[in-house]
Amino acid sequence: MDDKNKNLILATALCLLVIIGWYFLFPPEKQAPSPEPATNTQPLADPTPTAEEPAPETVTATGTPDSQQPGRNPADEPRVKVDTPNLVGSMSLIGGRIDDISLRKYHTGLDDSSPIVALFEPTGSDAPYYAVHGWAPGGGLTAADVPGSDTEWQVEKGEVLGVDSPVTLVWDNGKGLTFRREISVDRNFMLTITQSVENNSGATASLAPYGLLRRHGKPTELKNFFILHEGMIGVADGKLSEVSYKKMADLPESGGDIRSETTRVESNGWIGFTDHYWMSTLIPQPGASFRSVARYDPGRDIYQTEAVLPTVSVGDGATETVTTRLFVGAKQWETLRDYERDGIADFINSIDWGWFFFLTKPIFWLLHHLHQLIGNMGIAIISLTLIIKALLFPLAYKSYVSMARMKELQPQMQKLKEAAGDDRQKLQQGMMELYKKEKVNPAAGCLPILMQVPIFFSLYKVIFVAFELRHAPFFGPFQDLSAPDPTSIFNFFGLLPWGAPEPGTLMATIFIGILPLLLGISMWLQQKLNPAPADPTQQMIMAWMPWVFMFMLGTFASGLVLYWITNNTITFSQQYAIMRLQGYKPNVLGNIRTGFSRKAKAEKK
Template sequence: MKEDQKNFVIFALLAALILFAWQPIMHWVFPQQPAATTKLVNGKSQPVPNPAADPTADSPSALRDRAAVLAETPRVVIDTPSVKGSINLKGARFDDLVLVKYDENISKNSPPIRLLSPTGAAGAYFAQIGWQGVGTQAPGADTVWQASAPRLTPTTPVTLTTTNATGQRFQIDLAVDEHYMFTIRQTVTNLGAAPVAVTPFALVSRSSRSTDVDQYVAHVGPVAVAASAANYINYGDVETAPKQFTTTGGWAGFADHYWLTAIVPDQKLPVSLQQRGTPAKTYQADYQLTQPINLAPGTKASYSSHFFAGAKEVKLLEDYQDKLGIDEFDRAIDWGWFGMIEQPIFYYLDWLFRLVGNFGVAIILLTITIRALLFPIAQKQFASMAKMRVLQPKMKALQERWKDDKPRQQQEIMKLYKEEKANPVAGCLPMLLQIPIMFALYKVLLLTIEMRHQPFVLWIKDLSAPDPATILNLFGYLNFTPPSFLAIGIVPVLLGVSMYYQMKLNPAPLDDMQKQIFAIMPWMLMFVMAPFAVGLQVYWITSNILTILQQRWLYSKHPALKEPLPKKDAPKKEVAVK
């Protein structure tokens, strides 16, 4: 096969790989691409309803209206600056909770995120506190508790009590902070004539899977921390067999993309944690003490634990981990292998946001910072590229001289690199460093709730979602929705243009196949990046602009890079080769 034909085949295979294999690769390697939260209609931005934000929406298990179910049982009202809802006194269940600081979408009248719902309504999702008993009848799901007060607030705790027929008095002291953490103290007093044994437990139950998508590096589903190790479990894994852990310290619960429920046992006593599921796709996380508490007549014992139900706010999770001593509570966010890069990026980006008040501007400032840190490496890159360009004639001469002996050709070229102190890989270093930074930024934008629904300018109302200004339907003036692979917005086009001009400044490669790849790459990346978060595209566009300015300055320092290379068909001059 001739060289040109070979190059064409390679180019065609690369193009086909990018076009057809990109989406499957992205599904497993990258976090879930965000759904659009706004769209342009007649040139104006409008919010897009998000049914996935409500886990009870369109559920096949819908039985009765939620309000009617809530009215059927006596309740204690939950009222804090962050959550509102109620506790069901029948069974002592947390089964009604909304997050008042977070809305389903960005419209002004959007309802808040609903996290918990009662049994009997669609999408039942609740937590329950209780005991198992030996020699006594422990309270059950039908037990109606007596409450000391009608409202649970950060300043007014509530005590629930009940007494059984054999004289055991059960008590649950409840307190809540201004965020999402409930403190629970369970006490049993044995007023009977015989000894009893009780085992405290807690559980979280949900009647269906999360509507968020679980992916390789963005976990959604059961979570259990045991022995200081986070276990991210798939829903399907617990449908066939439960996952069990014996540990001192840790917790268990369910993680959605932005939300978390977690039962947290006493961190100093050994417990058995379990994650269970059924073929009917109902799920339960629970724990119980490994040893029962024995109570002689006239004695009592208490057990303390916590229940978290709320948003996975980075600093808040870390604060609970430190102040309450909850083992690895910050692992509720699946940072993954790049956590050491992602977390510093998050903290710096969050600091910049609080400084300037606009997340898009904060991303631009982050980009400038990263480019400034990489500038010394970029200088070395350009120096290496200049040296490689000067060596091109000698390399071509070696290739011609040893074209029939490839091993000798490579040997002579490596010898030339060594003699001239040139490193052909040095020019790739800044690009290689950018890959983990971009991946880390993308995970930060997708995983951390602090970036959710953050506006930038004009029509960009959510930096964690794709650009809604699709060109094909004239920004919403035409009444149709383009297919996803053609839903190209203004920001992706700006990305393609900036990439095109950046590549135009690079030295033109000698190989025709490489020229073809470089010519089409900006526009292929435009399509590839279109479904991604606008925030990531803002980072890349800013980085490209800074690269263009940097290249112009560095070209003035390395004029050899601007000298044209001899073409393939140009008359060859004798070049001395050592």
Template sequence: MKEEQKNLIIFGVLAAFILFAWQPIMNHFMPPASTPAPQAEQGEIVVPDQEAADPAADTVTAIRDRRIVLGETPRVRIDTPSLSGSINLKGARIDDLVLKQYNETVEDDSPPIHLLSPSGTENAYFAQFGWRGTGVTEPGPDTVWQASGETLTPDSPVTLTTTKGSQRFRIELSVDADYMFSIRQTVQNVGGAPIAVAPYGLISRRGESDDQDLWVAHVGPLAVSEGVADYVNYGDIEDEPSSYETVGGWAGFSDHYWQTALVPDQGLPVSLRLRSGGTGRFQADYSVRNAVEIAPGQQVTQSSRFFAGAKETRLIDTYEEDLGIVEFDKMIDWGWFGIVEKPIFYYLDWLFRMVKNFGLAIILLTITIRLLLFPVAHKQFQSMAAMRVVQPKMKALQERYKDNKEKLQQEMMKLYKDEKVNPLAGCLPMFLQIPIMFALYKVLILTIEMRHQPFILWINDLSAPDPVTPLDFFGYAPWAGMLPSFLHIGVVPILLGVSMYFQFKLNPQPMDDTQKQIFAFMPWVMMFMMAPFAVGLQIYWITSNMITIGQQAWLYSRHPHLKKKPAG
């Protein structure tokens, strides 16, 4: 087998290993650290010296239309540049939230994303805040709160108040122009005996996400404890709750592009928990571990935050830095190559802001990466050229010492040394390309910035597969819409297959007939494999192939002997 073909196959095997096996293997042998779960009693987290929160969502007995449910309770409107919705004064829940800047589809009449919905609706999803303690009559899910205003905006906070027994409770709510709510919970003891209280927060969600949980893009429950992110599956917490004790951290639920997160005071020791409430309901909650004693006539205030919105990379990083939220950027599942992925994202985002077209930005990014890697490609070709020169001598040694493997190895090592040839030099440069290729793949898969971004002509969403296929005459054939999914091959993946075909044709043809058949068939296999992927990824690959063809043509002009069969 020719050396360059060996290198290509080794590279393909290594790339496949990195893409599909590395992270599952590492997660198996090096699982994320988590704090052992506290003991559970009757569905409650029992924390030493205090009764912790048991913020169980109420059971839904009848699913009703969202608009009907919203009209059944008194509410405070939410209106920001990014969000609209309302706060349910019954139970003091943030349970109605719409993302103004994101629609469900690319159609002009597509409704905006409804992230949160009240209990009683099909996809109930809400946040609630309260207290647990000793000698306290806590507000419950049926408590109706009084509001200081009618609308919560970035410029007008709203305070909710209620009185239960000998305690007065207050929740001060504010929101920024994006997706972060600030919550200040106050308890005032107006009784004659001391009390001890600790706040909690919860997110309740009915049903799993409709998004697919990929090993390269986590969808599901998520907690950050002691600086380590734990990406949990819904099935895992159905079997057993995931519990953590930490100072600094948060918990919530991830969709592919959306996130909810409870962020307790980052300086307080808290218990985080991810669990199933039964009947298809899941919950993330936190409770402050140390109850605060409040003397008669005194009050105590503790703060937390609640994030509900889009996983915009720049915004998330800003929250982490400005608000001091531990590992907040882990809501985007960057994985092992985050150190490479984030710089690539920021450069891609900068290009997009410059050219105003995400597809063009991907092309420019690909050109930049290939220019940076050109010295690597050139070194690889030089190595291939050197190996071609010594190949006749290698064959001669193989014939001479075919019955003495040990002697053959010694003579080949001597040949490499005499000719100053490194047989691994053709492979080593490929190792530099693997993390970059994988990082770009993850950036295009993970980041919301490519979602619903148009390119040209019929491509109106770079995050989705090519919607048209010539196999049904672009939708005009009688069998349009009836093709099996594996035959829905769009124009862009066909162009990808064609570009790979010409790239392989430009390579030196292998002498082995089996190798020839494999490399002749591979472009069309890759065409079918890549067809379900996002068009943005396919554009990257096509651009990369075209640049490779140009590089090969130029380098072959510098090393014409690479196109020739070696002598001997």
């Protein structure tokens, strides 16, 4: 086998390794199978405490619903309607579950006729997900003495839960304890739940108020992307805690097959579940202590978070009241910021800012305000990239100047290589003397580039995680910058009367759209600023690299691809201008012609 064939095989193998590695790190989105409705009615909790175990540490949320009673259809349950500018749905009077919440303003697709986004769904649906509030029995009480999964609450006040119309539910246990639950909601995504227990039993009652979120199975739109956190999220006294859905199976055992982890929160915290764009969160009052619990039942594939407040003792004739909040909605930056200013500690950190939060936060702030000023998210991304490249221009200038100086030394370095032959030590000494004589630092071009990496990764992170990019239009066919390019070679970029292949499929990867093509061309032009490497293998790899990345990155969100195109274009312009200023004239057209010229390739060999 001749050297030409060996180099071709090697280059092809390396490209395949790059592709395989990329799809391992960036797997395409998959639709998770819908979980089967749960039929086991055992609670996902610790055993109910007995009279001899009234300590707050042993009180936990018990008697919570996994499914409706046999023969009962959730649609037939007595319900209270929820109707606000942002939330719509209902809550069941059986168990007092908040289990039917959708987001009025957000649709699953671009078309307004598509279904609105449903966050909470009742048991018996394909993906049950709901919130429950209640009281766990302490000393002297049993599960039958407190409201549970089968308790049918009565409406004491209100008919429809709205912004200015709270609803009050009541239940009497027949033994002197009367439980009330007042639920109110604001104009955004926050519900306030005020629970009270009135004791006329003739004896002191010990109970622990709690709230919990329960999810049957993983979200159907789970991204499974390594730079995005999806799963349990919480804050405990200023410390952020994140456990992915996958990692919840690794929580410590807490009896049977149940996995759980408990954190004692002294004064400020919250806990819940976060997805790419949506979140539900249990929020005790600021200053309140509570136990923050994350649980997973692998047998039934149920995920649960709990906020269990300390046990209270309610004397005969007394009434105890506790207030908590429940967030159910979109992770809008401004909304979360306003709630944080209202006292919810670190609520803005429910957005996955990543390791470089000190960069991603100000970058998003700038993108957000550019979008408000310009009114078009695509142009805002381009403007943001221009601003960041301008701020980093001094570093880029040093890099490109160093690269230009190094290129000027190429003829002298080639003579040193010829003179040294196979003597590596002699070659190294000669190059060091040359660098010293010409006052060139070979590392000077690398360091500024390395310093830019965290900034551009942060920009990439912001564009990926920001809710504000969801269904954000650019122009023409690009009406959702959070989705892959909707155009395709397959339908001649939208001119033919059939749609593009489904995103995430092999066809969509092969038949790429306009933006991925522009990305490949911009990377290819960057390469042509410099002559092709003399080594045939390197030359082959460099020739293939733009087109390999074009297909790999083509399935990413349009906003990200737009950012890469803008960044490549600005980088090309900066590097070309700086090289010209330093006396080095990049022969871009000549390099392109050489790349297509078989004769030129043969002469290089």
